[in-house]
Amino acid sequence: MKYVWRDNLDTTDLTIKKMLLNATLKANLDTLQYFMPSIFDIFKNYTPTDSGVFIDDDGKIDLFNNGQSVYKGQAEEFSGNQVAEFIRNPLYYNLELSKIDDANCIYDHQRALNKISNRQVKNDNKTPFNEERYDFVCMVGSGLGYQITELFQNKKVQHFLLCEHSTDVFFAMLHCIELRPLIERCIANGGSFNVKIGNNDIDVINGINDILIKHGRFYLARFYFYQHYNSETNDASLRLLKTIGYRLAFGFGFMEDEIIGFRHTLANLKLGYKVCKKQTEFVNQDPKRQIFIVANGPSLDFSLEFLKQNQNDIIIVSCGTTLRALLKNNIKPDIHIEMERPVEMLPIMEEVEKQQEDSHLKLKDIQIIALNTVYSELLKKFKSPLLLKKVNDAGGKYIEQLDPLNVYVAPEHTNPTCPNAAMALITSLGFKEIYLLGTDFGYISNQHHHSKDSFYYDDDYRTSTPDQAGIDSIMTEDISRKGNFRDFVFSTEVFDSSRVGIEMLLAKNTDVNAYNCADGALIANAKPFKIEDIKLSSNSISKNEFLTDLLNTAFDNKAFTAKKLSKMADKTFKVLKVTLEQLMLIITTEVNSREELADLFARQHHLLVQLEAREGYQVNYWLIQGTFKYFQTYIMSHCFLYTDPVERKEFINYSLEIFREHVNFLFGELLKSINT
Numbered sequence: 089m090k091y092v093w094r095d096n097l098d099t100t101d102l103t104i105k106k107m108l109l110n111a112t113l114k115a116n117l118d119t120l121q122y123f124m125p126s127i128f129d130i131f132k133n134y135t136p137t138d139s140g141v142f143i144d145d146d147g148k149i150d151l152f153n154n155g156q157s158v159y160k161g162q163a164e165e166f167s168g169n170q171v172a173e174f175i176r177n178p179l180y181y182n183l184e185l186s187k188i189d190d191a192n193c194i195y196d197h198q199r200a201l202n203k204i205s206n207r208q209v210k211n212d213n214k215t216p217f218n219e220e221r222y223d224f225v226c227m228v229g230s231g232l233g234y235q236i237t238e239l240f241q242n243k244k245v246q247h248f249l250l251c252e253h254s255t256d257v258f259f260a261m262l263h264c265i266e267l268r269p270l271i272e273r274c275i276a277n278g279g280s281f282n283v284k285i286g287n288n289d290i291d292v293i294n295g296i297n298d299i300l301i302k303h304g305r306f307y308l309a310r311f312y313f314y315q316h317y318n319s320e321t322n323d324a325s326l327r328l329l330k331t332i333g334y335r336l337a338f339g340f341g342f343m344e345d346e347i348i349g350f351r352h353t354l355a356n357l358k359l360g361y362k363v364c365k366k367q368t369e370f371v372n373q374d375p376k377r378q379i380f381i382v383a384n385g386p387s388l389d390f391s392l393e394f395l396k397q398n399q400n401d402i403i404i405v406s407c408g409t410t411l412r413a414l415l416k417n418n419i420k421p422d423i424h425i426e427m428e429r430p431v432e433m434l435p436i437m438e439e440v441e442k443q444q445e446d447s448h449l450k451l452k453d454i455q456i457i458a459l460n461t462v463y464s465e466l467l468k469k470f471k472s473p474l475l476l477k478k479v480n481d482a483g484g485k486y487i488e489q490l491d492p493l494n495v496y497v498a499p500e501h502t503n504p505t506c507p508n509a510a511m512a513l514i515t516s517l518g519f520k521e522i523y524l525l526g527t528d529f530g531y532i533s534n535q536h537h538h539s540k541d542s543f544y545y546d547d548d549y550r551t552s553t554p555d556q557a558g559i560d561s562i563m564t565e566d567i568s569r570k571g572n573f574r575d576f577v578f579s580t581e582v583f584d585s586s587r588v589g590i591e592m593l594l595a596k597n598t599d600v601n602a603y604n605c606a607d608g609a610l611i612a613n614a615k616p617f618k619i620e621d622i623k624l625s626s627n628s629i630s631k632n633e634f635l636t637d638l639l640n641t642a643f644d645n646k647a648f649t650a651k652k653l654s655k656m657a658d659k660t661f662k663v664l665k666v667t668l669e670q671l672m673l674i675i676t677t678e679v680n681s682r683e684e685l686a687d688l689f690a691r692q693h694h695l696l697v698q699l700e701a702r703e704g705y706q707v708n709y710w711l712i713q714g715t716f717k718y719f720q721t722y723i724m725s726h727c728f729l730y731t732d733p734v735e736r737k738e739f740i741n742y743s744l745e746i747f748r749e750h751v752n753f754l755f756g757e758l759l760k761s762i763n764t
Contacts, residue, residue, distance in 0.1 A: 101147060102143065102147075105143055105147065105149070106143075109141060109149070109263040109264070110263070112262070112263050112264065112265070112266060113262050113263045115266060115268070116262040116266065116267050116268075117131065117132060117262070119266075119267045119268040119271065120267070123267075123268075123271055123281070124283060127283050127285060130255065130285060130286075131255075131258075131259055131262065134255070134259050136255075136256040136259050136260070137256060138153070138154070138256055139151065139152060139153040139154075139254060139256035139257050139260060140152050140256065140259075140260050141232065141260040141263045141264065142157075144157065144161050146161055148161040148162075148163070149163060149232065149264060150163055150232075151163065151231060151232050151257065151260055153254075153256075153257065158231070158317070159231075159232070163231070163232050163234055163264075164234045166234075167231070167232075167234035167235035167238050168234070168235075168238050170235055170316070171235050171238040171239050171242060172242075174239070174314055175242060175243070178312050178314075179312065179313045179314070179315070180310050180311065180312045180313060181308070181310065181311050181312075181313060181329070182309075182310050182725070182728065183308050183309050183310070183721060183725045194432075195342070195344045195345075196344065196750060196753055196754075197342045197343070197344050197345075197715065197718070197750070200719075200746050200747075200749070200750040201718070201719070201722055203746050204722060204723060204726060204742075204743045204746055205722075205726065207739060207742055207743070219243075219682070220243070220244060220683065221243065221244040221245070221246060221277065221683050222243050222244070222245050222246065222312050223246045223247060223279075223307055223310070223311070223683075223686050224246065224247045224248075224249075224299065224307040224310075224311035224312065225239070225245055225247070225248050225249070225311070225312045225314055226249045226251065226292070226295070226296055226311060226312070226313050226314065227239075227248070227249065227250050227251065227314040227315075227316060228251045228252075228292060228313070228314070228315050228316065228326070229251075229252060229257075229315060229316030229317045229319070230250055230252040230257055230258050230261045230316065231257065231261065231316050231317060232260060232261050232264040232265070233261040233264050233265035234264065234265065235314075235316055236248075236250070236265060236270060237265050237270065239314070240270055240273055244273075244277050245273070245274060245277065245279070246274060246277045246278060246279030246686075247274065247279040247280050247282070247299055247303060247307065248270070248274055248279070248280070248281050248282065249282045249283075249284065249295050249296065249299060250281075250282070250283050250284070251283075251284040251291070251292050251295060252283075252284070252285055252286075253286060253288075253319075253321040254286075255285060255286050258283075258285055267281070278687055278690065279303075280299070280302075280303065282295065282298075282299060288321075290328065292328070292329065293328060293329060296311070296329075302697075303690060303693065304689055304690050304692075304693035304720065305340065305693075305717040305720070305721055306686070306689050306693075306717070306720035306721045306723075306724045307686075308721060309721050309724035309725035309727070309728065310724075310725070310728050313326065313329065340713075340714040340717040340718050340721075341710075341713075341714030342714040342715045342718055343711055343712050343714060343715035343754045343758075344715075344754065344757065345429065345714070346481070346482045346483075346710060346711045346712075346714065347482075347711065347754070347757055347758050348429055348430070348431075348461075349429045349460075349461030349478075349481060349482060349483045350461075350482045350483045350486065350707075350711065352429055352460070352461050352462060352463055352464060352483065353460045353461060353482075353483025353484075353486060353487070354483075354486075354653065354657065355464040356460060356462075356464050356467065356473070356475060357460075357487070357645070357648045357653055358650065358653060359464060360645055360648075361467070361473050361474065361475050361645065362474050362475065362643035362644050362645045363460070363474075363475045363476070363477055363487060363496045363643060363644070363645060363648075364457075364474065364475065364476045364477065364496065364497050364513065364516055364517070364642060364643055365495050365496055365497060365642055365643065365644060366494075366495065366496065366497045366516075367497070367516065367517075367518050369495055369642075370638075370641040370642045371641065372517060372518035372519065372638060372642075373629075373634070373637065373638070374627070374629070374634060375518045375519055375520045376520050376521050377403065377519065377521065377625075377627060377634065378402060378403070378521045378523060378624065378625060379402075379403045379405060379514055379519045379521065379522055379523070380395070380402055380403065380404050380405065380522075380523045380524075380525055381405045381407065381507060381510045381511060381514060381522060381523070381524050381525070381527065382395065382404055382405060382406050382407065382410055382414065382421070382525045382526050383407045383408075383410055383505075383506065383507045383510075383524075383525070383526040383527040383528070383606075384407065384408065384409045384410040384413060384526055384538050384539050384542050385526040385527060385528025385529070385530075385531070385538065385539070385606055385608050386526075386528055386531050386532070386536045386537060386538060386539060386540075386607075386608075387525075387526055387528050387606045387607035387608055388410065388413060388525065388526030388539040388606075389539050389540055389541070390607065390619075391525040391526060391605065391606075391619055392413075392414075392417050392419065394525075394619050394622070395414070395417075395419050395525070396417060396418065396419055398624060399419050399420065401624060401627075401631070402624065402631070403422045403423070403631050403635065404419065404420075404421045404422050404423075405421060405422065405423045405424075405425060405510050405513075405514060406421035406423070406424045406425065407425050407505075407506035407507050407509075407510045408425065408426060408427070408428065408505070408506035409436075409506075409538070409542050409543065409544070410506075410526065410539070410542070411424055411440060411454075412439075412440045412443065412541065412542055412543055413539040413541035413542050415440065415443065415444055415447070415449050416443065416541045417541065418447070418449065420449050420453070420454065421454060422455065422631060422635060423455050423456075423457055423513075423635075424454050424455065424456045424457070424470065425456075425457055425458065425506050425509050425510040425513065426456060426458040426459070426462045426466065426467075426506070426509075427458065427459045427461075427462065427478075427502060427503070427505075427506050427508075427509040428462065428506075429459075429461040429462060429463065430463070431463050431465075433462075433463060433466055434463060434465055434466050436543065437451070437466050437469055438469075439543065441469060451469045451470050452469070452470065452471055453471060454470050454471060455470070455471050455472065455474070455635070455639070456469075456470035456471070456473050456474070457473075457474045457475070457476060457513055458473065458474075458475060458476070459475070459476055459477075459478045459481075459502060459509055460475045460476070460477055460478055460481070460483045460484060460487060461478055461481060461483050461484075474639065474643050475643075476497075476499070476502070476509065476512070476513050476516070477496050477497065477498045478498070478502055479498040479499065479500055479502065480710060481710055482707050482710040482711040484498060484710075485706040485707045485709075485710050486656065486657075486660065486707050487648075488706070489656055489660065489704060489706075489707065490647050490648060490652055490653070490656055491647050493647075495644075495647065496647075497516045499512035499513070499515065499516050499593070500512070500592075500593065500596075501589040501590070501592055501593040503589065504582055504585055504586055504589070505582065505583075505586040507524075507527050507529075507586060507590065508586055508589045508590060508593070511590055511593050511594075512593060515593065515597045515600055517638065517642055519600070520599060520600050520601060521601050522600060522601070522602045522603070523602075523603045523605055523617070523622065524602065524603065524604045524605060524606055524611070524614060525605050525606060525619070526539065526606055527590070527604065527606045527608065527611070528577070528583075528606045528607065528608025528609065529569075529579060529583040529584065529586055529587035529590075529608050529609040529611070530569055530571075530577035530578055530579040530583055530587075530608045530609040531563060531577060531578055531579075531608070532574070532577055532578070532607075534563035534564065534565065534578065537563040562580065563578070563580060564578070564580070565578045567579045567580060567581070567584060569584065569587070569609040569610065570609070570610045571607075571608070571609060571610060572604050572606060572607060572608055572609060572610045572611070572616045573607050573616060573618075574607070577608055577609050579609055583609070584609075587609050587611055590611055590614070591611055591612040591613055591614075594611075594612075594613035594614060595612075595613055601615070602614040602615065603615050603616075603617035603622075604616055604617060605617050605618065605619045605622070659704075660704070660707045660708065661707075661708070661758070663705070663708070664708045664711070664712075664755070664758070665755060667695075667699060667708060667712075668712070668751055668755055670695060671692050671695060671696070671712075671716070671751075672748050672751055674688050674691050674692050674695075675688050675689075675692070675744045675747065675748070676748070678741055679737070679740050679741055679744065680737055681733070681736075681737065682724075682727045682728075682736060682740070685723070685724065685727065685740050686724065689720045689724065692716060692720070693716070693720075696709060696712070696713055696716060700713070711758070712754075715750075715751070715754065719747045719750070723740070723743045723744070723747070726739065726743070727739065727740060
């Protein structure tokens with residue numbers, strides 16, 4: 089082990105200090121070996137290269153980095169002052185969940201959350217309540233660690249995440265503070281002590297997300313971000329958190345939605361619709377055949393002529409709302425993808441059907457492939473509907489339980505928009521040459537955020553659909569991303585998450601060649617490609633013959649007999665009532681503080697985690713997990729708006745009563761879905 093020493097001190101004093109540093113290092117290595125063996129493996133035989141702990145001329149312990157002293161001999165004093173300032177003016181992530189006007193509430197889920205929101209007393213001064221306990225602290229930069237011990241002396245810290253980019257600096261810290269008492273203090277507070285070493289920007293966010301997954305999404309209501317020192321990497325972590333931190337709170341789902349999706353799944357399976365199998369179960373005879381995924385971005389308008397001229401030769405896959413624009417321009421897709429479950433999608437499709445009354449292009453002539461959650465009455469509008477199993481979905485897990493031989497594919501990243509489902513399907517079918525048109529995931533102007541032939545620009549649509557009213561105002565300039573063919577485009581949280589999902593799917597399918605022809609956001613792992621540069625390959629088999637053969641072999645419904653469907657439904661839900669009763673029992677007593685509430689929510693979360701892990705209970709988990717995440721996070725986030733402990737207590741118990749009433753209502757709705 090190498091150290092940077094100053095040896096002009098009294099020999100005895102220096103020797104004692106060296107011995108203490110070495111003893112602390114040894115104790116910490118033993119601690120890491122017990123609590124964090126993967127971190128121990130990094131440092132058990134570690135030799136620093138550029139940074140290290142040293143003793144200065146005054147006998148002070150300091151950090152040597154980039155050729156100079158970091159703390160100027162004031163490491164402990166600096167850390168103490170920094171912690172005091174942090175407590176006075178903490179930097180924290182405060183989750184703000186938007187409220188829906190009561191008149192526009194579609195679900196009881198929304199109405200219940202509004203009751204909670206309407207009960208709150210606003211903290212107009214925005215003064216943070218001086219919390220006795222910090223439930224979740226993310227610290228970037230370990231330094232010598234004195235600020236950690238100081239923070240723990242001043243606050244009860246429950247979950248702690250320490251992120252240090254430099255292994256040298258972390259190794260130096262191991263000489264200076266003892267980790268075991270800090271770890272044990274977190275555990276005693278019902279929490280955890282976590283370390284991320286040598287990580288890049290996104291790893292900090294992943295580390296935060298790991299804690300939320302393991303211990304409860306409600307900790308996102310407020311977590312503290314402590315930046316110990318400024319550096320390019322630490323600053324980048326904070327910038328990235330501010331930029332994409334919203335993804336941590338995105339797409340929980342909720343029980344009413346899952347009940348709808350489960351009901352649709354049951355109906356679709358009873359109708360005999362076939363489900364997509366894994367690639368090991370069929371053969372794509374021409375995997376390198378060019379296939380075009382067409383979405384409804386603004387650049388679709390500049391791709392229509394290409395599609396119109398070549399539609400007889402190329403395979404066109406339309407995504408959701410793209411269908412209207414294509415049919416309006418006399419372009420028939422070979423496959424249409426749907427993934428939205430609400431029944432409110434049916435009137436939109438009926439409008440498309442009405443649009444085609446005088447056209448030779450009819451919905452009944454178009455092959456639809458949809459996620460298992462899509463409304464059966466919508467699917468009936470098309471030719472021989474086929475299904476793709478949705479991952480992390482109650483209906484999808486139900487199909488999985490009916491599939492002991494593991495025949496049916498469940499691709500990841502089918503959400504949040506139709507291009508995600510389309511890419512998941514096309515890669516699952518084994519295609520390797522994929523062209524992306526209209527997949528903008530952004531816009532140059534918020535006045536042109538979709539194809540101009542889509543219904544987003546219809547006046548009657550804007551006035552009759554509350555969720556889409558004022559859609560231009562939703563398309564803000566708050567988020568910008570690198571463009572595919574230009575410096576940047578504007579985006580939204582949904583568009584951005586959809587783009588990331590495509591990138592992650594392509595990263596897992598490295599044998600796929602994807603070409604992004606859209607004038608929108610740059611998509612990693614998809615080559616920017618001008619539409620005029622596309623060279624179409626010749627094919628010996630017609631596309632109709634090819635697709636008919638492929639879809640006939642890639643889909644089946646052999647596992648879904650009526651008897652099996654009924655038996656599995658009964659088996660799946662016989663314990664759900666008991667499970668919900670156990671979860672609600674945890675929050676039936678009077679709660680006196682926010683800390684107590686957090687601990688009760690953590691107990692609920694751990695029970696849900698156990699439910700997910702049990703074989704055969706995943707359907708139940710995915711039915712209820714979203715509602716618990718939403719209500720826990722929503723209640724907790726509003727708790728922080730109260731500065732008076734008495735008012736906070738009253739709010740907590742009022743909100744829990746609303747929560748319990750809502751869950752009772754949901755169970756009744758679930759029973760209806762099983763018996764219909």
